Every structure is written in C-alpha cells, then in structure tokens.
Amino acid sequence: MGRIAALTRNPVMIALVAMLAIAGCASKKTPNNAADLGLNGAGAATPGSAQDFTVNIGDRIFFDTDSTSIRADAQTTLARQAQWLNQYKQYAIVVEGHADERGTREYNLALGARRAAATRDFLVAKGVSASRLKTISYGKERPVAVCDDISCWSQNRRAVTTLSGAGS
Amino acid sequence: MKSILKPLLMVAAMATGMTAAGTLPALALVELNVNKGNVEPLPIAITDFQGGDALGAQISQIVTADLKRSGLFAPIDKSAFIEKITNPDAAPRFDDWKVINAQALVTGSVSKEADGRIRAQYRLWDTFAGQQMSGEQFFANDANQRRVAHIIADAIYERLTGEKGYFDTRVVFIDESGAKNARKKRLAIMDQDGANVRYLSDGRSIVLTPRFSPNRQEITYMSYESGQPRVYLLQIETGQRELVGNFPGMTFAPRFSPDGQKVIMSLLRDDGNSNIFAMDLRSRSTTRLTNSTAIDTSPSYSPDGSKVVFTSDRGGRAQIYVMGADGSGQTRISFGDGVYSTPVWSPRGDLIAFTKQTGGEFQIGVMKTDGSGERILSSGFQQEGPTWAPNGRVLMFFRDSAGGPKLVSVDLTGRNEQSIPTANFASDPAWSPLLE
Numbered sequence: 146m147g148r149i150a151a152l153t154r155n156p157v158m159i160a161l162v163a164m165l166a167i168a169g170c171a172s173k174k175t176p177n178n179a180a181d182l183g184l185n186g187a188g189a190a191t192p193g194s195a196q197d198f199t200v201n202i203g204d205r206i207f208f209d210t211d212s213t214s215i216r217a218d219a220q221t222t223l224a225r226q227a228q229w230l231n232q233y234k235q236y237a238i239v240v241e242g243h244a245d246e247r248g249t250r251e252y253n254l255a256l257g258a259r260r261a262a263a264t265r266d267f268l269v270a271k272g273v274s275a276s277r278l279k280t281i282s283y284g285k286e287r288p289v290a291v292c293d294d295i296s297c298w299s300q301n302r303r304a305v306t307t308l309s310g311a312g313s
Numbered sequence: 314m315k316s317i318l319k320p321l322l323m324v325a326a327m328a329t330g331m332t333a334a335g336t337l338p339a340l341a342l343v344e345l346n347v348n349k350g351n352v353e354p355l356p357i358a359i360t361d362f363q364g365g366d367a368l369g370a371q372i373s374q375i376v377t378a379d380l381k382r383s384g385l386f387a388p389i390d391k392s393a394f395i396e397k398i399t400n401p402d403a404a405p406r407f408d409d410w411k412v413i414n415a416q417a418l419v420t421g422s423v424s425k426e427a428d429g430r431i432r433a434q435y436r437l438w439d440t441f442a443g444q445q446m447s448g449e450q451f452f453a454n455d456a457n458q459r460r461v462a463h464i465i466a467d468a469i470y471e472r473l474t475g476e477k478g479y480f481d482t483r484v485v486f487i488d489e490s491g492a493k494n495a496r497k498k499r500l501a502i503m504d505q506d507g508a509n510v511r512y513l514s515d516g517r518s519i520v521l522t523p524r525f526s527p528n529r530q531e532i533t534y535m536s537y538e539s540g541q542p543r544v545y546l547l548q549i550e551t552g553q554r555e556l557v558g559n560f561p562g563m564t565f566a567p568r569f570s571p572d573g574q575k576v577i578m579s580l581l582r583d584d585g586n587s588n589i590f591a592m593d594l595r596s597r598s599t600t601r602l603t604n605s606t607a608i609d610t611s612p613s614y615s616p617d618g619s620k621v622v623f624t625s626d627r628g629g630r631a632q633i634y635v636m637g638a639d640g641s642g643q644t645r646i647s648f649g650d651g652v653y654s655t656p657v658w659s660p661r662g663d664l665i666a667f668t669k670q671t672g673g674e675f676q677i678g679v680m681k682t683d684g685s686g687e688r689i690l691s692s693g694f695q696q697e698g699p700t701w702a703p704n705g706r707v708l709m710f711f712r713d714s715a716g717g718p719k720l721v722s723v724d725l726t727g728r729n730e731q732s733i734p735t736a737n738f739a740s741d742p743a744w745s746p747l748l749e
C-alpha cells in the first residue's frame with residue numbers, strides 16, 4: 146500500500162484535502178474527485194489501493210441545496226465506486242454525509258444522515274454488500290471549503306465514501 | 314473536577330426596618346412597565362458599595378453592567394453624582410439624586426465575616442417618593458463574589474419591573490477555536506455575562522448542542538467521542554458522563570423535560586430519516602413520539618410538559634409543528650415564507666422562538682404557540698439557535714461573522730441587542746434556570 150494510501154486514514158491527509166479544496170474555491174468547476182482537487186499522480190496509484198479509489202474513481206458526490214437526491218453526475222460516480230468496491234472486497238466502507246452551512250445545526254445533522262443513507266442505498270443497489278457499509282453524518286461540522294459563498298457551499302454538500310480499512 | 318455549583322450561602326431577605334411600603338401613605342413608587350411597547354430605560358444611580366476595598370466597587374460595577382445590558386435601565390455615570398454616600402444604611406439626600414434625574418438609587422456595603430464569608434447588602438431607594446423600596450443582605454464565599462452582585466441585580470430588576478431577573482444564571486455553550494475546516498469544539502460553561510468560563514470537555518471530539526437540566530446540575534449534549542454521534546449526560550460538578558439510551562444509530566438534538574426526568578431527542582432511522590423519542594431517565598424506557606419518513610428533530614417541551622414543539626420537513630421543507638407530549642395531534646404551526654427550525658418553547662409558555670431562513674437571511678424570531686403573531690427580532694447572514702433567559706424576556710443565539718460564531722442576546726422588543734464576550738468563537742448557547 147502506497148504512502149498516500151496510508152495517509153487517507155490519517156487526519157493530516159484530511160487537512161491536506163481541505164487545503165486543496167480551499168484553493169479550488171475560486172474555480173467554477175465543482176471538483177468531483179481528488180484529481181480535480183489537484184492531487185497528482187492520477188493513474189499512478191496502485192490498482193486497488195485507497196489512492197486508486199480516491200484519485201481514479203472519485204470518492205465524493207455532491208448534492209443540490211437541501212436535497213438528498215442523487216444527481217445524474219453523482220450516479221455516474223457512484224456506479225464507478227460500486228464497480229471498484231465490488232472488485233476490491235477487502236475494504237469496509239463508511240459513507241460520510243455532509244451539509245453546507247446554510248441550515249441550522251440539528252437539521253443539518255439529519256440532512257447529512259439522509260445523504261449518507263441515500264448514497265449507501267445506491268451503492269447497495271449496485272451490488273455492494275450492505276454489511277460492508279456504515280454511515281455517519283457530520284452535518285455542517287466538517288466543511289472542506291470555507292469561503293462564504295455558493296462555490297464553497299456546493300463543495301460542502303457532499304457524501305464521501307471512505308475506505309475504513311482492509312479486512313473486517 | 315472542582316465544584317462549580319457550590320450552593321451559595323444566603324440568608325433570606327433582611328427586614329431593614331425602613332421597608333414598610335405597605336403601611337406608608339400610597340406614594341407612587343417608581344416602576345417600569347416592561348409590557349409597554351417602547352420602554353424608556355429607567356435612569357438609576359448605582360453607588361459603589363462601601364467597604365471591602367475594591368470589592369465594593371466591583372459589585373457596583375457588575376450590578377451596573379447587568380442592569381444596563383437588560384436595556385431597561387440607564388445607569389447614570391458616577392461622575393454626575395453629587396452626594397457621596399458614606400453611610401449606605403442612612404437615607405440619602407434625595408434632592409441630590411433627583412437633580413441628576415436618578416429615579417432610583419442603589420446603595421450598599423460589603424464586608425468580610427469572621428468565618429471568611431463576605432456579606433453584601435443593598436438598599437434600593439425611590440428618590441422622588443423619598444423612601445426605600447427594598448433592602449436585603451446576602452452571604453457568600455469568595456468564589457461567589459460575582460454571584461452576589463448578580464443576585465442583587467436580579468433583586469433590583471424584580472423590584473422595579475415586577476418580573477423575575479435573569480442575571481444569576483449560567484450559559485453552557487460550545488467554545489470553538491482553530492480554522493473553520495478543523496474546528497476544535499469544547500463544551501464550556503460561563504456566567505451569563507461571559508465571566509468565569511470553565512471547560513467541560515477537552516476538544517478531542519466534536520461536541521454540540523449542550524442543554525441544561527432544570528436542576529442545573531447536569532447537561533445533555535451530543536458528542537462524536539464513540540465514533541457514532543450520540544447523546545450524553547454530563548454531571549457538571551463531578552464530570553461523570555453517561556450515554557443516553559442504547560440506540561443503533563445517531564442520536565441528536567437532546568433536551569430535558571421540564572421535570573428533568575426525561576430527555577427528548579432525535580434518533581436516526583435506518584432509512585436515513587429521523588424521528589423523535591423520549592427517554593425516561595429513571596426507568597430507561599423509551600417512547601417513540603413521531604414515525605414519519607421525514608426529518609423530525611429539535612424537539613422542545615412546553616414548560617408544563619404537556620406539549621412538544623419540533624421541526625419537520627414532512628411537508629417538503631422544514632417547518633415548525635406542535636404535538637402532545639405523547640405524540641398525539643401533530644399539527645403544523647408555521648406558515649410564513651421561509652424555512653423554520655430550532656423551535657424553543659419559552660419558559661413562560663407564551664411564545665416559541667425559532668430560526669427562520671428567508672431571502673438569503675437567517676432570522677431569529679418568536680411566534681405564539683399556535684403560530685400566530687410572528688415577530689422577527691434579529692436578522693443576519695448566518696445566525697441560529699435561540700435559547701431563552703429564564704424569565705422569557707431575552708433570547709441568546711449565535712451569529713457567524715468575521716470568520717466564526719459569537720454569542721448575541723436580544724430582548725423581545727428586538728431593539729436591545731448585546732454581544733456576549735467570549736475569548737474564542739462560541740456557538741450553541743443554552744441558558745440555565747436561575748441558580749438560587
């Protein structure tokens with residue numbers, strides 16, 4: 146397993162992704178995988194590694210405001226995720242649901258939970274075993290983009306599929 | 314953990330001999346009608362308490378700050394005072410106070426008892442009627458010096474407005490530090506004026522939405538410490554913590570029932586929706602109150618415990634609903650143009666405070682318990698989460714600006730907004746009952 150793969154389960158890596166996301170604030174395009182976020186080495190990751198998943202598959206999908214519907218672009222990403230996850234069955238999976246800051250705290254916890262559940266259900270419908278999947282909501286407590294406008298809010302309304310470790 | 318709620322040793326009101334309003338001729342004593350639409354702040358002179366070195370001036374300063382921040386009083390600058398009070402027990406020269414338009418006058422003294430406690434006493438004078446309105450004395454240990462001042466401020470507030478005060482209270486909140494995308498959140502508690510901050514968690518886990526028990530000794534809050542976010546109880550004095558219930562999924566949005574025997578909260582369902590449950594803290598039995606394929610959250614009991622107000626998006630977008638405490642009769646009460654959340658029932662029972670999102674703004678407002686009579690008290694780019702002062706006349710909430718949230722209070726007129734000083738960013742305030 147590569148060095149970056151090891152870091153994905155490490156807060157340092159989370160901070161790195163977050164910093165890159167700030168840089169992404171200015172761009173109009175909504176990034177939907179780590180390559181868009183500026184991570185190097187697309188295609189260079191070892192197939193089946195967490196880096197491979199993040200860089201080549203795309204670990205996150207985005208939602209419309211106050212919505213839990215899986216958008217068409219997100220469905221494409223999730224179909225890719227499901228295919229990859231069905232190939233590399235050694236990973237347990239935690240789907241994180243997040244909301245932007247334009248809602249109140251408790252409602253956003255519930256909204257993030259619903260986004261995580263919708264994402265989980267989509268992956269299950271695509272053949273990923275439900276027993277491998279857990280969900281957690283962070284509400285608006287874990288923004289990746291921190292400016293005060295819609296370019297950031299759209300990046301924060303997300304569900305992130307995280308690989309919680311081989312085995313289990 | 315050190316005791317922070319050591320009971321204040323306090324004697325009952327001292328009959329001062331001069332307090333005999335009931336037997337005096339019917340003089341019109343100064344009073345403030347806080348139910349009038351536009352209250353003119355009452356000019357009041359608060360003299361330095363005699364004795365106790367710097368303590369006397371400090372008590373006077375705390376009383377002054379409390380009364381001023383209420384918006385109902387206009388403390389007169391000390392430099393305008395004519396009479397220098399040397400004996401706080403003797404009648405003042407009322408003419409000296411009338412001439413600077415001090416309609417009420419506070420004198421007092423503070424001293425150290427042989428056993429180390431401090432003794433503070435005050436007298437409140439009606440300068441135009443030329444008589445004493447009230448006088449009391451209180452004993453406290455050193456750690457409670459500020460509380461004595463708040464208790465005196467409450468007594469003055471109550472005597473002049475006819476309403477209970479709210480100064481001898483605390484606020485639990487979330488202290489926030491660090492970058493926005495890596496916030497450290499700590500449970501914290503402080504006096505309502507921002508003094509005496511203490512931390513109740515170490516910041517390693519996300520903690521959210523603390524709320525006071527009516528017994529003031531414990532709080533319920535949500536924490537990510539076990540990985541899955543769940544509701545906990547914390548004994549403030551001992552630091553003892555306890556998971557509330559043994560539910561499979563996320564539990565959140567907790568609040569105590571008015572009798573302190575139950576915690577009401579949201580539980581995440583496997584389908585991604587959230588329903589409201591109440592848990593009896595003694596029997597540990599749980600009762601499901603809602604069962605909708607929607608987000609039902611932010612429940613808050615009416616002060617008599619018979620009803621619950623909550624947020625639900627069952628109608629499409631988040632709105633406010635009321636139901637019986639057994640879940641019966643779920644009825645939508647908010648119909649304005651916008652999204653409504655965080656309803657909180659007033660301790661007086663007459664109003665529900667809420668956050669409303671409309672036109673790109675977040676507003677703090679109140680409505681009657683049937684949803685009528687909506688009034689917006691404060692608008693801003695990002696603000697939410699009102700909590701009531703125990704007398705039901707003031708709300709505290711948090712407002713995001715300049716990089717992070719800070720605490721703000723506003724009274725029911727909407728005209729008196731005050732920022733609450735905190736060292737770091739602060740969110741999720743919850744006001745305690747009066748300490749007593």
